[in-house]
Amino acid sequence: MPELPEVETVRSGLEMALKGATIRKVTLRRKDLRIPFPKDLAQRLEGQKIPAIRRRAKYLLFDLASSDVLIAHLGMSGRFSIEGKTPKIFTAHDHVIFTLNDGRALIYNDARRFGLMTIAHKEELASHSLFAALGPEPFDKAFSPAYLQGALQERKTAVKVALMDQALVVGVGNIYASEALFLAGISPHIPAKKTAHQAKAIIAAIRKVLGDAIASGGSSLRDFIHVSGETGYFQHHFNVYGRKGDPCVTCGEHIRSTRLSGRSTFFCPSCQK
DNA sequence: CGGCGGTCCTGTCAGC
């Protein structure tokens, strides 16, 4: 469940449930996800208190009392769930189990294994290979019209592809790229440079779709934590994503779908120019 | 060197 709003929803749910908790034991049920687990991962986590859980781009950052930071990415299918004290039968894709001092268990499950989990000292984060090339956070003031205009100006690729590039801005994935461009009234395959003058509208659209999605995810946090799992894109409605052939909410025209850089893309041929 | 295609992996769903 991995664009920024979903990661933020997971972050806030995890922080609510885990802030101040201590990790007693870590069980790695395989040796890697997308990349190998560091050899000392479990050892560096065990006995550590978790003062806070943060997010950078689509990465979850678990601060530890030791000043190490547990870095987790959900990939396409990664999920965290929290189990109570009653023992649980682990399933095939429960890859990492964190047993807490209070007896609860935090479980990382990831069927497709596109996620990753690693650890770094907090001083190393900014220069870490996973983070060094990332662009600004969409809600940060660094993601300004002047910045985006300049960034779009130097790209020939389709604007939708540019918006999904985490070096341009982080957190926008395949769904919200389509949704933001619908709100901005811009066709997804227009070359990025031709949309540079609309930077301000694009920023507003991105913030609107991400902000609304975070707000709707937040309303279901209770389910996420207590029912264990499933915070997908449930109960969130999209204007264009997944609505091929359906009427546009604005003009009634049929929503079209196409592929850009291998990713399914949805747009209204009448509202988006 | 920007940009694109292929690739990692499993689950699900449409269509036959």
Next chain:
DNA sequence: TGCTGACAGGACCGCC
């Protein structure tokens, strides 16, 4: 009902 193929929210790698 069962099989097959296409496709899925991400991001890295290698090639032009």
